[in-house]
Amino acid sequence: MKETPGKLTPSLIGGLTIGVLSSIPIINMGNCLCCMWIIGGGLFGTYLYWRELPSSHVFTAGEGAIIGLLSGLFGALFGTLLNYFFMAFLGLNTGQEILRSIIESGNDLPSEFEEVLDEFDSAGKIAPLFVVFGLSFSLIVNSIFATIGGIIGSAIFKNKKTVKKTTSKTTKKAKK
């Protein structure tokens, strides 16, 4: 009997995908489309897990949800580390710049919002508050949306192997 593959490796790869795509400037704006990269990362992790499954194994939605959740949590860690890297070595903080431009463009938001943003941005240096809040926000958002991605993945990939197997058997029988 074949054993089921580990969930850690696909979750790590899914998480890395989330972290990288959610951190690279410009590309990270894809998350404005219903957290596209986060859902996509969860889905990708689920796909990698499903690919390694033996055909006898029934792929459940719960498994997809777990892989999505783990991918989201790893994605939050990788994303925060990469954001830190971009800020520390390249001086890039696109997320904050976008938020600032929205506030400055007269977005019907009170001026106090800018004061809060300033607390995250202490004279151009990386504010510890930014890292703490960024990580906790990412952990919540990523775990929710990547779980959704994992569940969608399990709906897409469920029992495809069984379907393929039965169709190949029927075609073989037809040839005979």
Place this chain on the structure above:
Amino acid sequence: MKKEPLQYSIRQKVLAQHKITYGFILTLTMVWCFLFVVTPILCDSNVTGKKAGALIWLFFGATCHQMAERSFHLFGHPFAVCARCTGIYFGFLLGTILYPFLKKWENHALPSWKWLFWAALPAGLEFILSKIGLLHVGLIPRSISGIIIGGTVAFFIIPALFDLIKTPNKKARY
């Protein structure tokens, strides 16, 4: 056929677990919706309230573009998310409320992924046509297309979470 008492008690335990999970999802969704709706109200309050509103606004910034011209307003301030995201989240809440009336607790099977495709189609078409410049979409159509997506997604998430919360006895099947 008459059910055995042990099997019956396991079934009751599983049903209770499902109801707790469902209650958790419903509460979480209501809190989530409350947070982005309360932001404009906080914007209209004192300094502390405004700062709390700013934190909520920053939190939702990770999930949405938050453009004011594409958001519903309350007391002259925008919601923390755009009209489509508002629709998605309220659609999910609606789907969660309707779930026990439309699907049995015992049924863990996910709907076909094609439902997701059809649910996302109006929003996708709207997005593409407005980007090309063929269609100007208002806030209400945006939120309606969001409601369709959110409502459909609820019927994937809830059974998956029921499946995730394992039964007391793994061998227990309905």
